[in-house]
Amino acid sequence: MAAICFNNISKTFKTGFKRTSILSGLSFEIKQGEVFGFLGPNGAGKSTSIKLLLNFIRPDYGSIIISGFKVGTDKFRHLTGYLPETPCFYENLTGMEHLSFAGKSSGINKVLLNKKSLDILEKLNLEKAGNNLVRTYSKGMKQRLGLAMALIHDPEIYILDEPMSGLDPMGRRLITSIILNLREKGKTVFFSSHILNDIERTCDQIGILNKGKLLYCGPVENMPENNSGMEDAFVSLIEKDDMITNE
Amino acid sequence: MNKIGLVAWITFKDCIRNKALYGIILLGLVLFFFNIIITGMFSWEAGKVAVDMGLSIISFSGLILIFFFSINSISSDIYNRTIYLILSRPVSKAHYILGKYTGLSLIILLSSIILGLCAAVSVKLSFLSVDRQIPFNFSWSIFFLSILFLTISLLIMMALAVFWVSVTTHQFTALLLTLGSYFVGQSMENVKNIILSTKLFTNDSLPVKVISCVSWIMPNLAAFDLKTTAAYGLPVNASILLWVALYGISYIGVVLTLTIFIFQRRELA
Amino acid sequence: MNIKQTSIFFLSFFCFAAVFFASSLAVKENREDLGANYSLQINPLPGKIIPLLAGEFKGLLADHILLEIGAFVGSNKKISADEEQKIYLGMEQAMILDPYFMQTYLFTQALLSWDCKMPEEAIRLLEISRKHLPWDWRPGYYIGFDYYYFLNDYAKASEIFLETAKIKNSPLLIALLGSRFALKSKKTETAIILLTNMLKDPELSENNRESISKRIKDLKGVLLIESALKTYKKTFNTYPSSLNALVQKGFLKKLPLNSYYKTYLYRQEDGQVFFDKTGYKQISDQGTSINK
Numbered sequence: 001m002a003a004i005c006f007n008n009i010s011k012t013f014k015t016g017f018k019r020t021s022i023l024s025g026l027s028f029e030i031k032q033g034e035v036f037g038f039l040g041p042n043g044a045g046k047s048t049s050i051k052l053l054l055n056f057i058r059p060d061y062g063s064i065i066i067s068g069f070k071v072g073t074d075k076f077r078h079l080t081g082y083l084p085e086t087p088c089f090y091e092n093l094t095g096m097e098h099l100s101f102a103g104k105s106s107g108i109n110k111v112l113l114n115k116k117s118l119d120i121l122e123k124l125n126l127e128k129a130g131n132n133l134v135r136t137y138s139k140g141m142k143q144r145l146g147l148a149m150a151l152i153h154d155p156e157i158y159i160l161d162e163p164m165s166g167l168d169p170m171g172r173r174l175i176t177s178i179i180l181n182l183r184e185k186g187k188t189v190f191f192s193s194h195i196l197n198d199i200e201r202t203c204d205q206i207g208i209l210n211k212g213k214l215l216y217c218g219p220v221e222n223m224p225e226n227n228s229g230m231e232d233a234f235v236s237l238i239e240k241d242d243m244i245t246n247e
Numbered sequence: 248m249n250k251i252g253l254v255a256w257i258t259f260k261d262c263i264r265n266k267a268l269y270g271i272i273l274l275g276l277v278l279f280f281f282n283i284i285i286t287g288m289f290s291w292e293a294g295k296v297a298v299d300m301g302l303s304i305i306s307f308s309g310l311i312l313i314f315f316f317s318i319n320s321i322s323s324d325i326y327n328r329t330i331y332l333i334l335s336r337p338v339s340k341a342h343y344i345l346g347k348y349t350g351l352s353l354i355i356l357l358s359s360i361i362l363g364l365c366a367a368v369s370v371k372l373s374f375l376s377v378d379r380q381i382p383f384n385f386s387w388s389i390f391f392l393s394i395l396f397l398t399i400s401l402l403i404m405m406a407l408a409v410f411w412v413s414v415t416t417h418q419f420t421a422l423l424l425t426l427g428s429y430f431v432g433q434s435m436e437n438v439k440n441i442i443l444s445t446k447l448f449t450n451d452s453l454p455v456k457v458i459s460c461v462s463w464i465m466p467n468l469a470a471f472d473l474k475t476t477a478a479y480g481l482p483v484n485a486s487i488l489l490w491v492a493l494y495g496i497s498y499i500g501v502v503l504t505l506t507i508f509i510f511q512r513r514e515l516a
Numbered sequence: 517m518n519i520k521q522t523s524i525f526f527l528s529f530f531c532f533a534a535v536f537f538a539s540s541l542a543v544k545e546n547r548e549d550l551g552a553n554y555s556l557q558i559n560p561l562p563g564k565i566i567p568l569l570a571g572e573f574k575g576l577l578a579d580h581i582l583l584e585i586g587a588f589v590g591s592n593k594k595i596s597a598d599e600e601q602k603i604y605l606g607m608e609q610a611m612i613l614d615p616y617f618m619q620t621y622l623f624t625q626a627l628l629s630w631d632c633k634m635p636e637e638a639i640r641l642l643e644i645s646r647k648h649l650p651w652d653w654r655p656g657y658y659i660g661f662d663y664y665y666f667l668n669d670y671a672k673a674s675e676i677f678l679e680t681a682k683i684k685n686s687p688l689l690i691a692l693l694g695s696r697f698a699l700k701s702k703k704t705e706t707a708i709i710l711l712t713n714m715l716k717d718p719e720l721s722e723n724n725r726e727s728i729s730k731r732i733k734d735l736k737g738v739l740l741i742e743s744a745l746k747t748y749k750k751t752f753n754t755y756p757s758s759l760n761a762l763v764q765k766g767f768l769k770k771l772p773l774n775s776y777y778k779t780y781l782y783r784q785e786d787g788q789v790f791f792d793k794t795g796y797k798q799i800s801d802q803g804t805s806i807n808k
Contacts, residue, residue: 051515055334057514057516077336077337078337080335084331084332084335087328087332088327088328088329089332092263092265093264101256102332105253299559437587487546493535494539494543496535497533497535497539500528500535500536501529501532501536504529507525
């Protein structure tokens, strides 16, 4: 059974009287235990896809299935962990309180929760800041706290929106190692990024999105024109597509 | 239920640590000192004035909490996308709305309790300083009853604020609509009385009909206003008060279910 | 939303709506009764404090208070003593908030003086208007009227009327009334001086000039007779039985004629002289009412 399955998804946004199409006929599948990198230039529709995945917005057309549950009707949120792009927190709560909310809402019992929270904070180098208000956190710390909230209930599927954006090399390495760790444990990771290096190192499969259409979906090695490195392959793929659509 | 509690808990905790809240409570306390000073300027019925002022201050602070604090709390959740952290967990939008409402209402309750006690103290002080001027029939039970009803009307306003924030796309629009609802709710009855008293309009003329229609949609906040009753120690009718309380609670219920219904359809892009 | 959620939603919505409907009906019915004795809501703050709280919305607040009072009085309910106090407080607030507003002093006169029978309070507020509106004769006119009609203080009434008569474009009536009251309060000379001054105004119309001249003539006649009466009283220790006696006994060469009646009216008991019947009657009425 596929962990995540997009079936012919289309989405348009209304801006004034005009409708702009963000996604058109998007279909792909992520198998269980895969690390899937979702690539694309800015405005390609990556964030929209992820919001659809979490039911923050609804597709005009098509359906998304996560582990056999239909997004929008079934309840399966305990199965997924989500890290938003530049996560925002309640500034007047501490990191621990956020984790406690995250854990309790996902149905973890109190006794276990405290130990788990401390473990995760340690893993993410946040153990000292756990009892500080989020207001005092740096951007990197917030990103890590966001990840901690995605990890706390030990879900099967991780949805990470630009997990590396705005992080220093240390932070990026930490997150990369966590993703690799999750892969070892056989979890499914779906993350979007535009930093190609990270993707090359961690992903089993990638999907390349441009202007709402999937240009490529498959292993990194099989990318067309992959002889001179992934970056060139990515750029030539996007440029080709832009030329076609502009004509 | 548990999840509503969780959302309420983080909302309450986040708000209670907000410095703006202290500012509002401080404002309330300053006004109470002002109350004592003003009461001293009165030659007649100083006790009545103290009761009036005290209750008005509670109401005023509560309204500020709603207009500036609660609306901001929800709309910043939506626009800063803090709401993603909540909705990406096994928490539905209905849980979110009810949790937010409960959390913010707890803040209102807390402010009513704190300021209510302050009001009681300032009223007591004014009675002590001018003891012969205790309003005829003044009773503490009516005083606290009046605080209770005032709080119910604040909770109604809170429900309307939550409704408008969830329905509109801009915080400012929500603020204006809430403010508008407040004024309509407060003056609907008066306006009707004025229109009828001029005798220019009959009961089935258009303006009166329009107001009658509005009175089915907007809450009649004047019904919750027991300030005068408390200040003069007028007799209260228990069954009427019970109906009024029921009216308020059911109104909150209707508004919140509608809010959930609409919010569930809203896309959080 | 799945079926379970939808049904929960509709169920709770209809439950709430039903309770709301029932309680709303009950509340409405109860509030209808309340509407019948619609109460006056006036903030119990002293007038001096109100501007501090109103900030830049003084005018708006004044309008609101006037509307509130107007609606209350308009409901034709009997006004209790307590509510009279409230009206006074409200009017004071409105007056202090916006002392230039004409509606406020008109209301003050109509409600406080007439409806609530609180002329002294009304005068206090009207004085504020008079101070702020030196070009408007109405506040002064109302104050004078209140002194005369409600308080029977002719001296004060004439003083204020004559003061107000100096305002440009004020109706002639004020000057005439002022002089009339001056007569009653034995300030005839002051009135004559004031009216003579008014005659000097070059913009005075021909008609008005004539009226004023007439009134001066009448007042001078009164003055003449009064001084003759005084000497008569000194000599005989009593007032004469009629004015003719003054001529017969040689205190006056002849009786002056006035512009209304050929002869002046005279009351023997207190030696009062009048130039017309109304003045005579009013003084008599007042005398009897005071006796009562």
